[in-house]
Amino acid sequence: MTQIRHDDRSRIRSVSQTAEPNSQTPLYDVAVVGAGAVGLASALALARDGLRTALVGRHAPVADGRTVALLDGSVRLLRALGAWEALEPQAAPLTEMHLIDDTGSLFRPPPARFVAREIGLDAFGWNIENSRLVEALRARAREVPDLTLIEHDSAGCTVAKDRALLALDGGGSVAARLVVAADGGGSPLREAAGLTARRWTYPQKALTTILAHTSDHREVSTEFHTREGPFTLVPLPGGRRSSLVWVSAEARAEALSALDDDALARAIERQAQSMLGQMRIDGPRGLVPMRGLSVPRPVGPRLALVGEAAHVFPPIGAQGLNLGLRDAAALRDAVAGSRDAGAESVLSGFARGRALDARLRTGAVDTLNRSLLTAFLPSDFARGAGLLALSTIAPLRRLVMREGVTPRLGTPSLMRG
Incomplete structure (x- = not known):
């Protein structure tokens, strides 16, 4: 996850400001900020189609005892990105x-x-240690010709009519038609863009x-x-x-x-x-x-939010990272075939496609968690009746299982069976 040091925060400028193009600054189709699993998957999915892609972020070690249950659609994505063969064992x-x-x-x-x-x-899916997933995606990223790894933190972003300019904490900058914020729940890029986020604990x-x-x-x-x-x-x-x-x-x-x-x-x-x-x-x-966080509209001028920059909810039901990977795959679909990856029409299509999925998953996890915290009898009855129905009504059970693993509506192309 990209981190911005405290003394860099004063240099973060709103993405509504104007960036002056510089002939010395390399221009990419897309710059992904954040070197966690979702950022890596986003960069790999975009570079896979030949887009000139930069991945900006330090590759910090991951070791916190966490694992991720990769649902079937996520495994299909990782297979398409060329990462699953190393992960499967x-x-x-x-x-x-x-x-x-x-x-x-x-x-x-x-x-x-x-x-x-x-x-x-x-x-339903495969469980793997988070550190192993990130390392395999990093190894794959080093092999992809159209993907440039820039192991510096982002120190600010400005926007011109046809590009965004990312300043790097070690000096220098990167220009791109589109910036993808995969920089976590505290996303400096989201905050600098002034995008509204609803938070709860x-x-x-x-x-x-x-x-x-x-x-x-x-x-x-x-x-x-x-x-x-x-x-x-x-x-x-x-x-x-x-x-x-x-x-x-x-x-x-x-x-x-x-x-x-x-x-x-x-x-x-x-x-x-x-x-x-x-x-x-x-x-x-x-x-x-x-904690929880949701962003009603996860896009700004030449900016798209993915993963925890766009939505955060408790580690329940294996939905968090899988939702972030769907963001990555959906962004690839939205950008595919476009001459300008950061065009307003491209970003509007991406935002519309992700809104319902994120809202449904966030709501389901929030409702389940809150229902456990109360001894209110009607709530207990509703939760118990729901589990009983899933146990005894086979068509309902199959529908819920399919939707939990791979949603039927709006499934990105790299995640389809």
């Missing part, structure tokens, strides 16, 4: 998903079981880590719904390793994070009802604040 298939109500509700439904083969897939944090356990996960991802949030175990390769996302109240999450490895492993085993046997901490830990 390091990823575990998710062939089943189980939801277990552990809230103590009076309307507690039986566990809901979802099987990928019911919708014609071998797996939750009274929770998510503890993330990697686990080893004595029983085989059998490629089943299990999510316990508790009164403080979801507790999710997701398979990793080898059968006896899983990733953990444990959402709980802030104080409890901080207390859990402060435990030594043995004590934390015992607490996880108890919360998991010993379903995977004895636990052992087998990777780094992370503690993630639970």
